[in-house]
Amino acid sequence: MKSLWNDEEARSYNDDLGMRVYTSRLLGRDPNLVLHGGGNTSVKIKQKNIFYQEQELLFVKGSGWDLEFIDREGFSPCRLDHLVKLSKLEKLSDPQMVNELRSNMMNANAPTPSVEAILHAILPYKYVDHTHANAIVTITNTQNGKDKILEIFGDRVVIIDYIMPGFDLAKQCAMQFSREVNENTEGMILLNHGIFSFANNAKESYENMISLVNEAEEYLKNNNAWDWFSTENQAQTAEINCEAVVSLRRKLSNAVGHPLIVTKDETEKAKQFLLKDNLSEICRQGPATPDHVIRTKQLPLYGLDIEEYQENYKQYFQTNAALASEKKNMLDTAPRVVIDKTLGVFAAGKSVKDAKIIHDIYSHTMDVISRAEKLGGYKALSSKHIFDMEYWDLEQAKLNKSAAAPEFSGEIALVTGANSGIGNATVKKLLSMGAAVVGLDINAEIESNFPNNSAFVGIQCDVSDELAIIDSIKKTVAQFGGLDIVVLNAGLFPGGEFIKDLNLETWRHVMSVNLDANVNLMKTIYPLLSQSPTFGRVVIIGSKNVAAPGPGAAAYSASKAALTQLARISALEWSESGIRVNIINPDAVFDTGIWSDEVLTSRAKHYGLTVNQYKTKNLLRTEITSIDVAELISNVCGKSFSKTTGAQIPIDGGNDRVI
16 A cells, blocks of 8 residues: 655645545545545535635535545535534434535535535544545454454554444544544544544545555555465466356346346456355355445355345345334345356446446455455454445435436447447447447457447457357457347448449458358347347348349349348247347448448449439438438337337438339
């Protein structure tokens, strides 16, 4: 654990709140301290109100903000004196606490203050930092964890037994801290939860955190409990079992009630975690810290028996709900983490972002469990503590406040010819509607498209290469867990050539890409689409030439006509599995890869038109763009066409010969 403080960086933050932003970001950069919205920080600042009266405010991290990216507006300014008074109350319910926090902010537009705001308020320091440091959580999740903390830190930290975050925790800390604080105090440790550091300047508070956590890490190292897997002796990698994974995804999705992204952890860490002799025991004790239960459930599914897991979850709910002071409504019973010695370690989420969060949390959980085992044995909190957090109204509200999910949220799409034109526009449209998308293209640029979007994976692939297609499908399953939507768009449009002059090599090449490749791809994707929790959909990009071919385009027209027949037959054959197959016939879409300037000029000349006239030679005198086609594709894959299969839908501005 090393300090990331940089004097040059720090100089650009020239006031108290700015320094709070800077050191919060430093904490957020290290996933061994906080993960995905975890942790919280604060600073106490004196400001004048509208009446020019000086008052002391607590600027505390707002709910929904991530420390790594937090800015000034991510901190909620609360009246400090009011928060301190709240800490002296005997009781305060969660809804009352939130109301008091919100109604005592100095900025009505600020986010809801952290539920630990009162705790920050009662600590007598200007800056307060709180993280869920892996090393601290590891040590406290062992037999006699409290004794180990005393061994490391002595009286330099105040130790608080586990209490759920909120008013009761603040009350306990206020009482215990005031009694135990001394001249040596550097921090406060909440068992099974995390660590606080504090000081009257930002740098000292931040570096106290780094120093304390570093001592915990050194303790683990000195007790041979740090390095638990080897990067040198790598575990054997089994080839992904696509059939088993897509079946798992379907069952998980059905259990939760909507499609899920299921991503496989293919790191060396995960592979060696699976080799542990006592894996079944250690992975079924509970999360590293109760906060994680909101994302991961109390336990992962060990093995593949989802029905048994659901029954066990119902028993867990019934047992603990009976002890609750108010009525609880059971959440879905589906696991979010799956651990199977043969299949691997998987995270399941309603979106790629959600699955990534769960993946990251469990990746760190593997570290915590494995190091705790080397330190004498992993020991998680009781089911009751975990249940109280999972069904805590304030935590549930964080997950439920988001807007309605996009139409294709949790679904997985594959688009061929995805680097440009119709394919690229389709990828953008499907991503905007919540889908995870795999784009295939022969152009290597596909791999760098959408670089900041984790919901997209680009794979360089020649669709006419059977082995490359199989490999791409395996990557799709490992990355996202299955397949729901397929858009067969890749194709060739050679320059105009009459049959008497036809080059048979050109003919064969066009057929191999426009027809044969799609036959192979459809054969390969069927097992995945048949397991789709939302029923598979295939959209095939045909052509106006199927209904109204023109001279000089024999290879292209014949290949698209054969592809259309293939689509019609698959609609007949695949309907038993609920798979819909529809054909879209575009015409004159000129912002695509197959329309080079040379081809466009040649075709316009053939009809005796200028290029601009050729672009709008339809009944509506309108130009058709790739975006127009992508919009239609998304609709055909969506609810609007949920009862349509085997259709041939034109998007051509009206063609008199087709009509």
